[in-house]
Amino acid sequence: MIRKYFFGLVLLLSVPVSQARAESLLSLIDHNLSFAIKQDSLMAITMLHYPGRLPQTINRQGNLVTCSPTWWVSGFFPGSLWYLYEYSKDKHLESYAQTFTQRVASQQYNTDTHDVGFMINCSFGNGYRITGNPAYKQVLENAAHSLSTRFNPVVGCIRSWNGTQWEYPVIIDNMMNLELLFNVAHLSGDKRYGQIAVSHANKTLENQFRPNGSCFHLVSYDTITGRAVAHKTVQGYSDSSSWARGQAWALYAYTMCYRETGDMAYLHQAEKVASFLLNNPHLPKDKIPYWDFDDPAIPHTYRDASAGAVICSALIELSQYVPREKAKEYLQVAATQIRTLSSPAFRAKLGGNGDFILMHSVGNLPGHTEIDVPLTYADYYYIEALTRYRNLLLGKPLFPRK
Structure with a gap:
């Protein structure tokens, strides 16, 4: 397994960036990371009154909605706290990160969902990367084993959902959870986890993408033959549409797969997805997509900041693996996305937006x-994208480790 960690300094030497623009962007990033510290600290204080729960969203009345550790988003808030602690070295944030990471510990044994990758790698994975805590490493290994039990060698993929109308559903989101397997293959030396991840990535590459680089949300497989038998959507506008966050997952995941394997097929796929996104006539000038690129109501429909943030973080990493001109394009788009998401149009006020x-x-x-x-x-x-771009501007490793 090849693990590629590129340094921003190399890119900055090859892609001219005016000092004034770089300093302006760095100042904006620092300002918004500082804001994130304040806002997430308020959230942490609130969540201490909800034992065993994690933040999810707000309802129509603006009230906080929390989730149990078993819900797929449970690991994101602890992961955000780890990133902010890494940036600030604030001991209060470290304590919060430890507290809320522990709330999802039970999910290391969850074999009922592919989302154990999101749950554990975002929380314990970042915690281990930053602190080197050996107890966290064991949790990661247990979680990888749990995830691996969902792999079917005939299909060649990890099953996404149980108990559905489809025989063997695999959603594009599932690609994101391969990072846990790659991570543990590296940490433990157990190559089986990396082999499962590669099999899943290859089968998804073969069956889940259209010629233009966009992807279907869901593919169902025949468990006897391993063939793809249905191409559907659950969260997109239609089976043939391009659900924005699904395209974002694809971009991020194949960039990650290239980092972990060095397989050029993954890099080419990431570039193809990026081309689809960045050249799409329905991508707004501020680079934050509508919820589905094919919603006929565009422009009178909803934006999706989550898709924009995932695309932004992915483009920053992808810029490190491509020639100069593409790198420049990707970073310019990512910078625009950071500025847009950091503007009053998308970024909340302190203490508002349910924290x-x-x-x-x-x-x-x-x-x-x-x-x-x-x-x-x-x-x-969003926090990850800010952190990654800041590391590039400062010439630091994109994935700093303890």
């Missing part, structure tokens, strides 16, 4: 849930 950072995300519009609300994972990927 979430970003406004205007969409969870599941067809399911009539979480429409035009804050979402905990939007905040997580």
